[in-house]
Amino acid sequence: LAKTTQPISMDSYEGQEVNITCSHNNIATNDYITWYQQFPSQGPRFIIQGYKTKVTNEVASLFIPADRKSSTLSLPRVSLSDTAVYYCLVGPMNYGGSQGNLIFGKGTKLSVKP
Amino acid sequence: DTAVSQTPKYLVTQMGNDKSIKCEQNLGHDTMYWYKQDSKKFLKIMFSYNNKELIINETVPNRFSPKSPDKAHLNLHINSLELGDSAVYFCASSQYREDYGYTFGSGTRLTVV
Numbered sequence: 001l002a003k004t005t006q007p008i009s010m011d012s013y014e015g016q017e018v019n020i021t022c023s024h025n026n027i028a029t030n031d032y033i034t035w036y037q038q039f040p041s042q043g044p045r046f047i048i049q050g051y052k053t054k055v056t057n058e059v060a061s062l063f064i065p066a067d068r069k070s071s072t073l074s075l076p077r078v079s080l081s082d083t084a085v086y087y088c089l090v091g092p093m094n095y096g097g098s099q100g101n102l103i104f105g106k107g108t109k110l111s112v113k114p
Numbered sequence: 115d116t117a118v119s120q121t122p123k124y125l126v127t128q129m130g131n132d133k134s135i136k137c138e139q140n141l142g143h144d145t146m147y148w149y150k151q152d153s154k155k156f157l158k159i160m161f162s163y164n165n166k167e168l169i170i171n172e173t174v175p176n177r178f179s180p181k182s183p184d185k186a187h188l189n190l191h192i193n194s195l196e197l198g199d200s201a202v203y204f205c206a207s208s209q210y211r212e213d214y215g216y217t218f219g220s221g222t223r224l225t226v227v
Contacts, residue, residue: 043204043218104157
């Protein structure tokens with residue numbers, strides 16, 4: 001599975017837009033990009049997934065350039081409750097079995113201040 | 115109506131003991147997993163399991179064994195616990211070929227003393 005590189009930490013203030021970039025230079029043709037959020041003492045929670053261009057849901061947007069070697073998670077108008085660790089993962093869509101075991105990196109610790 | 119539930123939430127035990135962690139999912143997913151999160155917050159896959167296939171991460175000691183009585187349950191048995199087994203263990207599930215990712219449980223914090 002493709003290795004990912006993210007900033008270790010980021011700071012922001014309430015109401016700001018936060019963009020977290022992930023590098024995945026050796027992404028494969030059948031790989032998708034998925035982001036998870038983890039609060040202390042909880043399991044990771046799925047945020048968004050995409051393959052190319054832009055994906056948006058009620059929580060975030062995901063921007064993927066044409067070469068797919070990086071991606072950016074965009075969180076609009078963050079609040080204190082968005083303080084968490086954000087993981088970028090790259091892997092095939094076929095979850096389950098040997099094809100779908102997600103590998104988590106260190107993630108980005110986002111701290112939102114008042 | 116918790117989607118993926120694990121018990122117990124906390125487990126403190128002595129070295130050498132045998133313990134189990136239970137996991138249940140009510141999502142109808144066909145694949146379940148166990149992950150280990152160490153003190154440095156790395157999440158590492160230990161096992162993935164569906165009705166047809168058990169995939170074991172080769173770095174997992176054979177003291178760890180998954181037990182699945184049915185599709186909705188995947189328990190984790192650990193024999194002869196060691197200090198290095200102290201970590202948070204997460205159960206997760208997913209549906210093959212669907213794109214909404216994994217659903218994780220809230221974790222079991224295991225402390226071996």
